Amino acid sequence: MPRYRITITSRDREAMLDLVREHKVQVFDHGNRYDDSLGYSVDAVAEPVDIDKLRQAGYTVEQHEDVDRVGKARQREVRRGDRYKQHGSP
Numbered sequence: 001m002p003r004y005r006i007t008i009t010s011r012d013r014e015a016m017l018d019l020v021r022e023h024k025v026q027v028f029d030h031g032n033r034y035d036d037s038l039g040y041s042v043d044a045v046a047e048p049v050d051i052d053k054l055r056q057a058g059y060t061v062e063q064h065e066d067v068d069r070v071g072k073a074r075q076r077e078v079r080r081g082d083r084y085k086q087h088g089s090p
Helices: 013-021 048-056 067-077
Strands: 004-010 033-035 039-046 060-066
Touching (some): 004 013, 004 048, 060 067
Antiparallel strands (some): 004 060
8 A cells, every 4th residue: 555745734733742642643753843824734654544534533634745656766766786896896
């Protein structure tokens, strides 16, 4: 099942604390951001079923990239072999 990087937003500070306490969401850091127009926000990684549960609980969830797909693509970019071995060296 895919996992997505998400941004979770709520105007209620206690609801943001409940992300960890009740919903067991592992946020990227435990410092949340505050914006007068949006409220509090944190970043996390979640599966679609968890994203749906958060939305049903009243959170605004912005879904970003599939972290597994991006990670695999980045691994393919890495050159295979010993990068420290010089060509033509004995």
